Amino acid sequence: MHELSIVSSIVDTVTESLVAYPGVRVREVRLRVGVLAAVVEDSLQFCYGVVTEGTPLAGSALVVRTLPVMAHCALCAQDVEIASIQSLRCPRCGSPATDLRQGRELEVEAIEIEDTEAMA
Amino acid sequence: MTTRIVELRRGILKKNDELAAGLRQRFADAGVLALNLVSSPGTGKTAFLERTLRELLASGSRAAALVGDLETDNDAQRLAASGAPVRQINTHGICHLEAEMVGKHLNGWNLADLDYLFIENVGNLVCPSSYDLGEKIRVALLSVTEGEDKPLKYPTLFNSADAAVITKIDIAEPCAFNRAAALRNINEIRPGIRIFETSAKTGAGMAEWIAYLAEERARVAP
Numbered sequence: 001m002h003e004l005s006i007v008s009s010i011v012d013t014v015t016e017s018l019v020a021y022p023g024v025r026v027r028e029v030r031l032r033v034g035v036l037a038a039v040v041e042d043s044l045q046f047c048y049g050v051v052t053e054g055t056p057l058a059g060s061a062l063v064v065r066t067l068p069v070m071a072h073c074a075l076c077a078q079d080v081e082i083a084s085i086q087s088l089r090c091p092r093c094g095s096p097a098t099d100l101r102q103g104r105e106l107e108v109e110a111i112e113i114e115d116t117e118a119m120a
Numbered sequence: 121m122t123t124r125i126v127e128l129r130r131g132i133l134k135k136n137d138e139l140a141a142g143l144r145q146r147f148a149d150a151g152v153l154a155l156n157l158v159s160s161p162g163t164g165k166t167a168f169l170e171r172t173l174r175e176l177l178a179s180g181s182r183a184a185a186l187v188g189d190l191e192t193d194n195d196a197q198r199l200a201a202s203g204a205p206v207r208q209i210n211t212h213g214i215c216h217l218e219a220e221m222v223g224k225h226l227n228g229w230n231l232a233d234l235d236y237l238f239i240e241n242v243g244n245l246v247c248p249s250s251y252d253l254g255e256k257i258r259v260a261l262l263s264v265t266e267g268e269d270k271p272l273k274y275p276t277l278f279n280s281a282d283a284a285v286i287t288k289i290d291i292a293e294p295c296a297f298n299r300a301a302a303l304r305n306i307n308e309i310r311p312g313i314r315i316f317e318t319s320a321k322t323g324a325g326m327a328e329w330i331a332y333l334a335e336e337r338a339r340v341a342p
Contacts, residue, residue: 002215003245007131017128027123031132038249038276085275087308096311100196105252106132114123 002044005057006106007051010062018056021113026060028112034067034103035085039103041066129288136199136251138336141255141328143226150231151341153333154239156217158277159261160270161243164287166195167259167320173202175330176236181337183236186225188217190242199240201231205229216247219254235337245274256282257336262306263287271305283316285329290319 014029033039041064048062069082072089078099080090088097147154159165161164169185176183180319184205187195196208206226208216222239231237239255241248249301260281271278278284284306299317306315314332318325323339 002250006132008248012342013128013130013132013134015128017126032234034275036276036279039301067280083341085309086272088279088311089239089308096307098311108128108130108132110125110127110129112123112125114121 003039004041004047004051006028007044008057010108011051011055011057014111015056017111019107021118022092023106026057026111027114027117028061028063029057030065030109030111032065032105032107032109034105036100036103037106038066039106065104065109069077069097069101071097072098072099072101072103073097079102133252135251135285135333136219139223140252140254140340142154143219144256146226146231147237147254147256147317148340150234152222152231152234152237153257153258153340154253154255155257155333156239156241156248156255157259157261158241158248158281159243159263159287160245160266163243163261163263163266165240165243168285168287168318169238170199170202171320171323171326172329172333173199173204175326176333177203179330181235181334182233183238184234185238185240186222187240187258188221190243191215195240202294211242215242216251217241217245217253222253226304227318232311235341236333243267245270247278249280256340259283259285261285261287261303264289264292264295264302266304268298268301271302271309275309278306281310281313283314283332284310285314286317288319288321289324302332 052058070079071082073080075095076092082088082097090097157165173183185199186207188209193208196206200206209221209225236253239253258281259276316329317323
């Protein structure tokens with residue numbers, strides 16, 4: 001259950017970025033999370049409301065985009081999507097997938113902000 | 121009222137990753153091989169590390185350990201009996217070690233005086249996988265009492281490991297441990313990973329493990 005720490009880091013990351021956009025309201029925070037990142041969306045959502053309270057992110061929605069594992073298969077000479085993280089093998093030829101190209105991401109992709117009346 | 125989308129593309133654990141990168145550089149400069157030991161509670165990380173420290177020290181190597189737990193310094197006391205410098209990190213409820221905690225607890229140690237630095241993580245197979253500690257080698261441990269399918273249940277951790285250690289093989293038989301299945305499952309999650317089958321009690325498999333450590337250490341300090 002380290003999602004609480006993760007959400008705190010999200011708040012820090014977004015708050016720092018907001019320095020460049022004074023007075024705006026955050027409507028949405030969009031994440032990219034790889035399936036090997038060891039983060040559970042339900043837990044993130046559960047913590048999000050509580051942790052963002054009293055911060056510039058209060059009231060915003062958290063949108064999580066889940067990324068599958070992608071590996072480069074040397075035999076097939078192409079990037080392939082790994083369907084199950086219980087078996088890291090190329091879906092085309094069955095060879096072990098050792099060269100992972102995607103799946104561990106844990107990042108804030110974007111935020112949706114709204115100008116407030118106070119700015120006018 | 122206008123809304124805008126602002127692209128950030130920022131790693132959520134960027135701060136930890138930056139601190140870990142700094143540690144990795146410090147370890148490399150000092151020629152010390154750093155390892156992060158991760159497993160469930162009760163796998164026998166401490167017993168395995170105790171034996172590893174004793175064997176390394178007996179062969180003239182210089183090794184130290186940081187050990188993470190929520191509370192108590194029991195593990196540090198056990199490990200210190202080996203004669204190696206040991207420090208306890210109490211996380212007070214946090215379920216994993218972070219790079220900042222490691223950095224803080226290295227204060228006063230001259231890393232250049234060490235060949236090996238072991239970081240025993242908090243017993244947990246989920247959360248430590250997200251936190252880089254600057255280690256060269258992440259070791260996932262699994263005991264014969266835990267079930268052969270543990271790697272399938274916790275793929276994120278096993279996939280992030282550089283080496284796997286099976287512990288307590290002295291009691292494999294009474295536990296009806298299916299060795300072939302365990303090796304197969306580890307390989308499904310992390311193809312090609314080095315696997316060591318050990319017993320801290322009898323010393324089985326330790327020679328191979330110590331030899332691996334020496335090889336890896338030679339790579340960081342030729």
